[in-house]
Amino acid sequence: MACTPLGVWIYEDPAVTVARVRLQTDSTTPQRAPVEVAIAVRNPNDYALSATRVELRLQLDDEPIGRLTRDSTVAVPKATTSTVALPLVLDAGTSDARILSFGSGRHRFLIEGRATFVTPFGPRKVRFAQAGELAFGSPASSASAPADPDGSP
Numbered sequence: 001m002a003c004t005p006l007g008v009w010i011y012e013d014p015a016v017t018v019a020r021v022r023l024q025t026d027s028t029t030p031q032r033a034p035v036e037v038a039i040a041v042r043n044p045n046d047y048a049l050s051a052t053r054v055e056l057r058l059q060l061d062d063e064p065i066g067r068l069t070r071d072s073t074v075a076v077p078k079a080t081t082s083t084v085a086l087p088l089v090l091d092a093g094t095s096d097a098r099i100l101s102f103g104s105g106r107h108r109f110l111i112e113g114r115a116t117f118v119t120p121f122g123p124r125k126v127r128f129a130q131a132g133e134l135a136f137g138s139p140a141s142s143a144s145a146p147a148d149p150d151g152s153p
Contacts, residue, residue, distance in 0.1 A: 056113030104137030
């Protein structure tokens with residue numbers, strides 16, 4: 001084995017970062033979750049791992065929006081980055097109108113969480129947190145918004 005000389009396993013915790021935050025502001029597709037967070041998991045090891053639990057919470061502009069607790073096994077291939085999209089459960093105080101208010105412009109985000117990975121050394125709990133700014137919405141185009149029948153903006 002290339003990176004395990006003399007049978008010694010070398011382990012490094014996976015890095016978990018935010019790939020994107022998507023808000024469902026289109027009321028014509030109510031079956032979709034109103035908030036989805038995609039996380040990127042980078043496994044630096046030369047062997048596959050699996051994630052068995054993910055917990056996270058999202059704040060936008062310092063307001064709690066939603067959280068997720070998911071127990072399921074997801075393969076994390078060796079020496080690569082995998083992206084997983086996760087639907088959040090909205091906090092009790094987060095209304096549809098509040099989600100719509102974040103639908104455009106730049107907003108501060110904070111995501112904090114913990115993922116449990118199965119490793120050759122047993123389960124490892126890896127904490128992660130990321131903060132920054134996200135831009136939501138885009139200029140209207142034929143692909144993103146219906147055209148106005150009279151051609152006005």
